[in-house]
Amino acid sequence: NAGVTQTPKFQVLKTGQSMTLQCAQDMNHEYMSWYRQDPGMGLRLIHYSVGAGITDQGEVPNGYNVSRSTTEDFPLRLLSAAPSQTSVYFCASSYGGSASGTEAFFGQGTRLTVV
Amino acid sequence: RKEVEQDPGPFNVPEGATVAFNCTYSNSASQSFFWYRQDCRKEPKLLMSVYSSGNEDGRFTAQLNRASQYISLLIRDSKLSDSATYLCVVTDRGSTLGRLYFGRGTQLTVWP
Numbered sequence: 001n002a003g004v005t006q007t008p009k010f011q012v013l014k015t016g017q018s019m020t021l022q023c024a025q026d027m028n029h030e031y032m033s034w035y036r037q038d039p040g041m042g043l044r045l046i047h048y049s050v051g052a053g054i055t056d057q058g059e060v061p062n063g064y065n066v067s068r069s070t071t072e073d074f075p076l077r078l079l080s081a082a083p084s085q086t087s088v089y090f091c092a093s094s095y096g097g098s099a100s101g102t103e104a105f106f107g108q109g110t111r112l113t114v115v
Numbered sequence: 116r117k118e119v120e121q122d123p124g125p126f127n128v129p130e131g132a133t134v135a136f137n138c139t140y141s142n143s144a145s146q147s148f149f150w151y152r153q154d155c156r157k158e159p160k161l162l163m164s165v166y167s168s169g170n171e172d173g174r175f176t177a178q179l180n181r182a183s184q185y186i187s188l189l190i191r192d193s194k195l196s197d198s199a200t201y202l203c204v205v206t207d208r209g210s211t212l213g214r215l216y217f218g219r220g221t222q223l224t225v226w227p
Contacts, residue, residue, distance in 0.1 A: 033214075042119070042202070043159070043217040058214070090158055092215075104215060106158035 002026050006091050006107030013081040013114045021076040021110050023091030029105075031094045032074040033058070034066065036087040037109075043090065049074055081114045088112070118142060121203050121218035128225055132193045136221045138186040138203030145216075148179055150188050151202040153220065159202055162188075193225045 007022045025032065033048035045058030047066040055066050063085060065077040074093075078085060091107040121138045128134050140148075148165035163170065165177040165186055176189040186203055203218035 035217075040219060042117075042219040043215075045214060048214065103161045106160070108158050109156075 004091055004093055004105050004107040006089075006110050008110060009108065010111050011113070013078070013112065015081060015083060015114060017078075017081050019078050019081065021078075021089055021091075021112075023074045023076065023107055024072050025074075025091075025093040025105070026072065027093060027095070027105065028071060029093035029095050030071065032068065033092050033104075034064070034074070034076045035090045035092065036060065036085075037090060038087050046076065046089075078112075083114045086112060086114045117218075118216040119203050119205055119218040121201075122221045123219075125222040125224060128193055128223070130193055130195060130225055130227055132225075133189065133191050134193060134223065135190075136188045136201055136203075136223075138188075138218055140184050140186070140203075140205045140216070142205070142216075143181075143184060145184075145205040147206040148177075148186050149204040149215075150175075150177060150186075151204055151217075153200045153202055155199075159217075162201070190223075193223075195225050195227060198223055198225045 004025045030051045034046040035043040037043045044060050046064050047058055049055045049068040052068050052071050055068050068074050089110045092104045094102045094104045119140050150162040151159040152162040153159040163172050165179045167179050169178045174191045178187045200220040200222045202220045204215050
């Protein structure tokens, strides 16, 4: 029962480096999203997708890109890492839109430090 | 103004105590309401949805007051295993995607 799988769990980057955070789900969910969690800030939406080939920006999209070529995968790319992107990143998926009250399932998180 | 505001906590209570968390939301068009639980350094997990009529799940009771834009979570007979951060979550009307708005969370520690 894999659910939502995120890799890596931990990452240290130097300022200016790029990297991709991987997210995969095996529940055939249409809805996937990326959040970042910072101390005292709660979780904030970065990007989301309502299905393969469809993505859109969330609350804090700057510095990040996403794509959704398959239902299962939703990678998050950091284009040029900055210390302000030091955070814990969570990928989530759900069967229906949140307005329908369906549960969102989260990956275990990626702890990213940019030095 | 933040979409969702929660009691800052932390709450430190003995086993067996009853504890209540409060949450207010700013968007009167919010449609769905949830409490999520997050253990230290783990991912959030759904604790329970919150319905207009109020709902109960074992020792947990959630209430919603749409007029006051207020949500509450009551935990009775606290257990050590209830120690976690509790996140109040709301969505907008018409949100067809995973657009959840999270409160900052309220930390609960239950001591023996």
